[in-house]
Amino acid sequence: MEEKKQAILAEIPNLRRYARALLRDPDAADDLVQDCLERALSRLDNWQTGESPRRWLFTVMHHLFIDEKRRARRRGRTLVESPAGNEDAAVAPVQLDVLASRDVLDALQGISADRRAALLLVAVEGLSYAQAATVLEIPTGTLMSRIARGREELRVLLDRARRRKSIRVVEK
Amino acid sequence: MNDHRVYTDRDIHLALDGELLEDERAAFARWLEDNPPMKAVSERYAADRELLRDALAPVADEPLPARFAGFSEAGADMRKVPRRAPWWRAAAAAAIFVAGGAAGYFYGMLRAEQSVSSVLRIADDAVAAHVIFAAEKLHVVEVAADQKDHLVGWLSKRLGTRLQAPDLEREGFRLIGGRLLASGDAPAAQFMYENPEGARISLYVTHCAPAAETGFRLYEHEGARTFYWLDEGFGYAVAGSMPEDMLLRIANASYRQLLSGQDPSG
Numbered sequence: 184m185e186e187k188k189q190a191i192l193a194e195i196p197n198l199r200r201y202a203r204a205l206l207r208d209p210d211a212a213d214d215l216v217q218d219c220l221e222r223a224l225s226r227l228d229n230w231q232t233g234e235s236p237r238r239w240l241f242t243v244m245h246h247l248f249i250d251e252k253r254r255a256r257r258r259g260r261t262l263v264e265s266p267a268g269n270e271d272a273a274v275a276p277v278q279l280d281v282l283a284s285r286d287v288l289d290a291l292q293g294i295s296a297d298r299r300a301a302l303l304l305v306a307v308e309g310l311s312y313a314q315a316a317t318v319l320e321i322p323t324g325t326l327m328s329r330i331a332r333g334r335e336e337l338r339v340l341l342d343r344a345r346r347r348k349s350i351r352v353v354e355k
Numbered sequence: 356m357n358d359h360r361v362y363t364d365r366d367i368h369l370a371l372d373g374e375l376l377e378d379e380r381a382a383f384a385r386w387l388e389d390n391p392p393m394k395a396v397s398e399r400y401a402a403d404r405e406l407l408r409d410a411l412a413p414v415a416d417e418p419l420p421a422r423f424a425g426f427s428e429a430g431a432d433m434r435k436v437p438r439r440a441p442w443w444r445a446a447a448a449a450a451i452f453v454a455g456g457a458a459g460y461f462y463g464m465l466r467a468e469q470s471v472s473s474v475l476r477i478a479d480d481a482v483a484a485h486v487i488f489a490a491e492k493l494h495v496v497e498v499a500a501d502q503k504d505h506l507v508g509w510l511s512k513r514l515g516t517r518l519q520a521p522d523l524e525r526e527g528f529r530l531i532g533g534r535l536l537a538s539g540d541a542p543a544a545q546f547m548y549e550n551p552e553g554a555r556i557s558l559y560v561t562h563c564a565p566a567a568e569t570g571f572r573l574y575e576h577e578g579a580r581t582f583y584w585l586d587e588g589f590g591y592a593v594a595g596s597m598p599e600d601m602l603l604r605i606a607n608a609s610y611r612q613l614l615s616g617q618d619p620s621g
Contacts, residue, residue, distance in 0.1 A: 195423050196415040203414045204407075213420060220423075284410035291407070305372050306404045307411055312374050331368050334400050336572075341403060343575055 290340035298333030478574035481559035481592030496532025510544040556595035582606035
């Protein structure tokens, strides 16, 4: 039991990184990690011997994430209003590679949660396709298309972020 | 042994993610060298991944907040740790942003085989065509809306499908006409609309790979933007220079009408 706890403990930094990337807000992300740890601890028996603690914990966290996302969507419907359409359209874009971490994490939030999770698990958390597909409970083919689309969307969003950035710089 | 395998942009992802078979790596690397556009895509994705990893690395490296430190002293009860707002509140905020920015992700997927560059080309062409012709005073369209039946019939014939010019009156835009354009070596149709303030939006339609399907995507260039989607062999792009939310509403209305227009019973 103590070994299991230690193994879980060792994953906290990775869980926090993944949660932060999923949710953006640091407190919200740590709350998700805490929920995940509580659930994991209360269900240690579900953790099969030999299963990687990381994969198991990511699976637990994924369940929490989608449950709440579903709830949030039901609640959020009426709140959906236009996103800020405040880009200055008149300034010619000058591509500057000046993105801060903040901008990258903001851009990440523009990708649908499904694709964000798939991309993060593989590209940042280093899971194999097989592991990530197990965590997300989807076929590998679906995982691959989510990654492909997620990457492409991220590219476009990063370009937009750079353009905004360049507009900001130009306006100064 | 695998020299005859055909590589696609799908393999770019496999290679980046360490999923390419060992004995395919050399052939894939040669393929990349012979395909500069694909090599550029691959390098760009790799660079974006580095940005992501760099942006997130500090989170894993920082000291654990007190609530987790307490957990390490085995037996500490985490339930006692006070919280602020539930984390899903931030998730809801994020969902709102996503829903607003991409209300059209209802359908479909970009098939992994579909080349990234050809999809973007459609969006890019649509934006360029919009910027060029929306700025015209005298010759904004080739055939004006007073000959709408002729216009739609002509463009349908040239594109080889039954086109329709969506009715955007409810969005405040009136059809002023359209024109035939070239998209690569294929024909493309452009319908131009205008609102009472003189703002213009255009719907651009051209051929794309038959298998390609996407939800709404946003592409922006030089102050103009387009929401575009691929469906059953055609790429559609609604382009304009207005704010994203306004353009999205128009794109949604166009999408719905074009979709119902494609109904075989319709």
